[in-house]
Amino acid sequence: MGSIRVRRDTGLLFMDFRYQGQRCREQTALADTPANRKRLGKVVSSIEEAISQGDFDYRQFFPSSKMAVKFEQTFPTAFQAVKASEQRAVKPITPQFKDFAETWYAEKSIEWRASHQKTVRDDLDKRLIPHFGEMAVGDITKADLLSFRADLAKAPARNRKTPLSNPRINKIMNPLRQILCEAADRFDFRTPFQNIKQLRVKRTDVEPFALDEVKQIIESVRKDFRHYFTVRFFTGMRTGEVHGLKWKYVDFKQRVILVRETVVDGEETYTKTDASQREIQMSQLVFDALKEQEKSTRKLSEFVFCNREGQPLDYKNVNNRVWKPLLRLLGLRIRRPYQCRHTAATLWLAAGENPEWIARQLGHTTTEMLFRVYSRYVPNLTRRDGSAFERLLTSTIGQGERQVALETAKEE
Numbered sequence: 001m002g003s004i005r006v007r008r009d010t011g012l013l014f015m016d017f018r019y020q021g022q023r024c025r026e027q028t029a030l031a032d033t034p035a036n037r038k039r040l041g042k043v044v045s046s047i048e049e050a051i052s053q054g055d056f057d058y059r060q061f062f063p064s065s066k067m068a069v070k071f072e073q074t075f076p077t078a079f080q081a082v083k084a085s086e087q088r089a090v091k092p093i094t095p096q097f098k099d100f101a102e103t104w105y106a107e108k109s110i111e112w113r114a115s116h117q118k119t120v121r122d123d124l125d126k127r128l129i130p131h132f133g134e135m136a137v138g139d140i141t142k143a144d145l146l147s148f149r150a151d152l153a154k155a156p157a158r159n160r161k162t163p164l165s166n167p168r169i170n171k172i173m174n175p176l177r178q179i180l181c182e183a184a185d186r187f188d189f190r191t192p193f194q195n196i197k198q199l200r201v202k203r204t205d206v207e208p209f210a211l212d213e214v215k216q217i218i219e220s221v222r223k224d225f226r227h228y229f230t231v232r233f234f235t236g237m238r239t240g241e242v243h244g245l246k247w248k249y250v251d252f253k254q255r256v257i258l259v260r261e262t263v264v265d266g267e268e269t270y271t272k273t274d275a276s277q278r279e280i281q282m283s284q285l286v287f288d289a290l291k292e293q294e295k296s297t298r299k300l301s302e303f304v305f306c307n308r309e310g311q312p313l314d315y316k317n318v319n320n321r322v323w324k325p326l327l328r329l330l331g332l333r334i335r336r337p338y339q340c341r342h343t344a345a346t347l348w349l350a351a352g353e354n355p356e357w358i359a360r361q362l363g364h365t366t367t368e369m370l371f372r373v374y375s376r377y378v379p380n381l382t383r384r385d386g387s388a389f390e391r392l393l394t395s396t397i398g399q400g401e402r403q404v405a406l407e408t409a410k411e412e
Contacts, residue, residue: 002015002016002017002018002044002045002047002048003015003016003017003044004016004037004040004041004044006032007027011031011032012027012028012029012030012031012032013028013030013031013032013036013037013040014026014027014028015028015040015043015044015047017044017047017048017051019047019051019056019058019071020071024058024067026062026065026067028040028093028095029094029095029100029103029186029187030093030095030099031095031099036095039093040093043061043093046061047061058071058072059072063092063188064092064188092138092187092188092189093138093187094136094137094138094139094183094187094189095136095137095183096133096134096135096136096137097128097129097132097133097134097135097136097137097140097179098129098132098133098134100137100179100183101124101128101129101133101179104178104179104182104183105120105121105124108178109121113264113267113269114264114265114267114269115264115265115267118265119171120175123171123172123175124175127152127172128172128175128176128179131148132144132148132176137179137180137183137184137187138183138187138189140180140192141192142192142193142194142195142196144192145173145176145192145193145196146196148176149169149173149199152164152169152172152173153169166199166200166201166202167201169199170198170199170201173198177193177196180192180193181193206339206342206346206373206374207333207335207339207342208339208342208343208345208346208347208377209233209332209339209340209343211347213330213332214233214343214347216330216332217229217233217326217327217330217332218230218233220326220329220330221322221326222322222326224296225318225322226289227289227290227292227293227305228242228293228305228313229340230285230286230289231245231286231289231290231304231305232337232340232341232344233340233343233344234283234285234286234344234347235257235280235282235286235344235361236280236341236344236345236348236361236362237257237259237280237341238262238272238276238338238341238363239315239337239338240262240263240264240272241259241262241271241276242305243262243263243303243305243312243313243315244261244262244263244268244269244303244312245257245259245303245304245305246261246302246303246304247294247297247298247302247303247304248302249261250290250304252287252290252291255281255282255287256279256280256281256282257279257280257282257286258279259271259276259277259278259279259280259363260277262276263312266312266314268312271363272363273363275363275364275365276363277363278360278361278363280361281361290304293305297310315337318337319336319337323337341362342373342374344361344362345358345362345370345373345374346374346377348361349370349374349375349377350377355367355370355371358370
């Protein structure tokens, strides 16, 4: 008589039964719960019934089991001669989504920043588990996924009346995709995400400030933030990089800023990518601004820019209390502080700096993104505006036409 047992080392259930005089133990990824024992009990009953009737096919119940290979070699049956299309398909036993999602999160979250952990955790708790939690991961279909995504498109965004955007929907669907693909790999079933593409995301253009606007902002901002925005506008540093900048990474002798850490949601962490670990050369404006800032915060904190308690600046606080009010006061269109980085890039390009040098300053491994994102602001830099071709035509064909015109005028 078959039985359901639990492994002491993992706490997961397995089936224990005898077939062809041999003891068979097949593992599962199911936790030891009454519901899971009941499910496996039905499977064991089906196995016992098939064995008693003499038509039990081990591979149909356990496609990936090593025991299936052993029995096929030792006890060949008539079922092995039947075509695969005529065999009875049996779905693999898979855990409930809520259980496997927790396993996946525990295994993957150590790779992420705390801010990303929080985002994924919120999406699991508020959207994915409430919708798919009671379903076995192997039972979730493509139709289920498309229906869920369609529902997301109708759901309101946080603190807004407008529906969720395509980028936000994609971010919610991404962990769902990863969970089901991992489950499909572990439990040997076809992922329902096959041929489901991400929603199209509208390309957004950068919105840098003009140099006169930068000058206006720096001259008008609160005095205690003047050096902060000078550094942001003329180094191209990301928000987290500026907030995570420590005095030990400011080398006045070599006139470079070492980007080594960032601060995101109050947490000190590694930079966005390995390429983001870089050295930024200080312009004279940045050098002078940091020298002045040193008088204010060097003894107060290890951070270059900090609050009165010596802690890193909070992005939301700076954005809502300093940045946005200043832009409104100056009559400038509201945009994210991240546009300071885009401004630095476009000013460097407009000044004719080497694109490879600019890419290194920004933390890009190649110039591809530089030309793709910023080149329209400086068309003459790469002569992609048609001016070189225009000069060629003017110097050859154009001169010929001009000569003909002059000769015609003389004849007249």
